Amino acid sequence: MSAPARNTAGAAVDITTDMGCKPFNEMGLLGSSSRVAMASWKDCIEMLHSFRALEDDWDGGGALAPEASLLDGAINLAHSLRQNQIIPVDRVHVSADGTVIFEWFGNGRAYLEIEVIGRHQAEKREILQDSSVTEELIRIA
Amino acid sequence: MKLETEPISDDEWLLRRVHIQMFRTDVTPLSPNAFRPVTKGTHVDNAGISLFREACQQNSEDILRLMSPERQADNGIVRLRVSDLKKIKLSVVADPISDIPGHVVIPELNAQVYENDKKSLLPVMAQLAEIGNDNILRWPPNQRNCHI
Numbered sequence: 384m385s386a387p388a389r390n391t392a393g394a395a396v397d398i399t400t401d402m403g404c405k406p407f408n409e410m411g412l413l414g415s416s417s418r419v420a421m422a423s424w425k426d427c428i429e430m431l432h433s434f435r436a437l438e439d440d441w442d443g444g445g446a447l448a449p450e451a452s453l454l455d456g457a458i459n460l461a462h463s464l465r466q467n468q469i470i471p472v473d474r475v476h477v478s479a480d481g482t483v484i485f486e487w488f489g490n491g492r493a494y495l496e497i498e499v500i501g502r503h504q505a506e507k508r509e510i511l512q513d514s515s516v517t518e519e520l521i522r523i524a
Numbered sequence: 525m526k527l528e529t530e531p532i533s534d535d536e537w538l539l540r541r542v543h544i545q546m547f548r549t550d551v552t553p554l555s556p557n558a559f560r561p562v563t564k565g566t567h568v569d570n571a572g573i574s575l576f577r578e579a580c581q582q583n584s585e586d587i588l589r590l591m592s593p594e595r596q597a598d599n600g601i602v603r604l605r606v607s608d609l610k611k612i613k614l615s616v617v618a619d620p621i622s623d624i625p626g627h628v629v630i631p632e633l634n635a636q637v638y639e640n641d642k643k644s645l646l647p648v649m650a651q652l653a654e655i656g657n658d659n660i661l662r663w664p665p666n667q668r669n670c671h672i
Binding site: 443476480508 | 543555557565566567590596598642643
């Protein structure tokens with residue numbers, strides 16, 4: 384598996400210090416009064432806690448259940464995003480690989496996802512309005 | 525009804541099972557991750573993501589029959605036309621399985637390619653989600669219980 388793109392300094396991004404709110408702001412997801420959040424961070428965090436009850440094959444198709452440490456990372460990330468006043472996630476779900484994915488849908492085809500792949504690691508991928516795609520590694524404190 | 529040995533024509537519809545977590549809601553479109561290759565576990569998409577030819581089914585919901593009724597209620601079905609897949613440079617290949625007729629895969633969306641280049645496949649997955657979003661055949665019966 385290839386390593387996700389890093390930031391210009393070549394280091395993983397620390398969600399609590401380095402990431403800031405710029406990517407979300409570019410998508411119109413930060414402090415946008417015209418956009419209706421699909422759910423609150425409280426709902427999201429409750430859902431993340433509910434994922435602890437999942438067992439392997441939770442989807443009927445052989446999906447893996449997320450590991451407890453990965454869910455800890457996802458919950459910490461949600462708290463960090465809320466503290467950074469990022470607009471609540473549109474959807475949060477578990478992938479069939481047992482990772483947790485946060486999704487935001489922007490205007491047009493704009494889309495942003497953060498996939499939590501471990502207790503301290505996540506990958507952010509974003510489709511911009513011009514259809515280009517960015518990717519970076521996020522370190523979850 | 526077609527036999528699965530018959531060629532796959534461009535006007536055929538393909539069916540994709542989508543879990544309630546990734547399904548379209550009143551406020552959220554279908555997730556691009558509904559078309560993400562599985563890379564871990566017992567059902568890795570080595571040959572590509574799975575779909576079923578509608579023309580080979582007696583009833584479209586037959587593609588859920590290997591699941592328990594409880595799991596079936598958590599899954600919906602979207603359909604995609606073969607010609608629409610070809611427009612975005614995807615192909616469809618027959619991949620017969622014993623349990624359900626008409627199993628096919630999209631080889632360009634396989635586990636190894638996804639692991640090596642998630643960035644390139646994401647826009648393709650998003651395009652499939654956009655097509656599937658307008659072609660929902662079955663909503664997950666448990667959808668009303670989904671809050672996010």
